[in-house]
Amino acid sequence: MPLPTGSSQPVYYVGWDVGGWNCDANPASRDALVVLDDALNLVGTPWRGNLRTTLNEARDSRDLIDRLLGLCRHQAQGAEHVVMAIDTPLALPRALLALARGDAVSALGRSQENPYLYRETERWLFQRGITPLSPIKDMIGSQATKGMHLLARFAPHIAACGQWLSDDRTLTVVEGYPSPAKRSPAFAALRQRVNMPATLETMLHQPTPKQQDIQDAWLCALLAWSLRHAAQSVAWPPDSMPAEEGWIFVPVDSLTPPV
Template sequence: MTYPNPTTLFVGWDVGGWNCDRNPASRDALVVLDAERRLVGKPWRGNLRRTINQASSTEQFVDGLLRLCEIDPALHQAPRMLMGIDTPLGFSRPFIDLITRGIAVPTVGESSSNPYLHRRTEHFLFERGLYPLSPIKDMIGSQATKGMHVLGRFAPIREACGVWTDGQMLRAIEAYPSACKRSACIEALRVPFHVEEVSVPRSFVPGFEHVDAQDALTCALLAWAFEHRPQWLAQPMADIDPVEVWIFVPEDGLRA
């Protein structure tokens, strides 16, 4: 496959645990789209741990992702990549203060308002009818540390609240596919990947049969929207602590 050189590639990464090759139900999945939201290469599903460990630079990491998705890296001269990552990429400030400085909050309430279990961005989503998971209590700490490890190694610069970069070829945001289920904007972007058969509503074209690949596709579309339709997405509020970061979700998927 030839690919014109080069606009940004939009990558969706549905994150599996560190040892997800032992978990047939949930693994890492990657989907790469171009600026026209066309599939580049093939969706991939497996465990990214080896690719992460073998890369000694951002360029090698990006090259590894392209190879997994069967995209010939020779066709890309220093590609720009914007990645939407489906896992928590930060912890709450109260939790960080508790484990690093021993500072406790005065009181703790229900789970959805517990300052240790959830970040301000997650409280924002709770208030609008969504139920994001907690890396502390919902057994996704493996996925969260995997995502944060990748940022620390390959995109360590905080460009803005909830946006990471290496300053050259890779940028990343935290995405949340479940927030898109009520979003007409994102659903419209998913339509070209649906099977056009009335008898199988919302079934996906080959390569997207597994929900991991479907979530990776949604993450790639959220990354595309972040660059091309930022007005569709809820943006960080002024009082958000940058260390807690932000989950980018479509405004039309939120309840008033």
């Protein structure tokens, strides 16, 4: 991960479960944020609402980090580094972008193999027992453009496949998928190590429908933390994966052998 080595500046791990652009009045699905530190302490308080205003008003990545931590009731000191795992597609399929330029593929088969509907990372996961959603086929276009908007404004540089960086290198963004983490034994053990108030333990381990967003954000924060502290527990992109399409990070033990 492109993170500072030996730096004295704190690193925080932010999980963002993404709601639609206008999710303010949606009781079932909104943006949610959870922040962890290096020692797996919960930082501040989980937050749920709509990030649209925050994304509109943030001037740069430093200001965005300060605002995100502020939403979670943590006062930023102005030097924090953040690794942010976002639960939404952060890129579109290459074949779809080529199609928009008039370049079609020669033949199409099953839905989950359709390169217009799914990126290579999603088709890689299909072969291993995980069924990610498509920003084209499924009803997550609003969420996907919201995540892509954050990348374009605040973390536009591809550092490696699946990793985007801000201009000042204080913000690293990746794409996480919390559903596979829910059935991962390694992540079940990791979840028990997070230090948080007992009232939040109940919320995160047995969430109500409204709290599901916060639980997914928590799992994304754990994925972000694992990239640096438990890299062997996470599936990393093969060398052949196209960097412009990104990569969906999931626990290794949530995968089945490829079919």
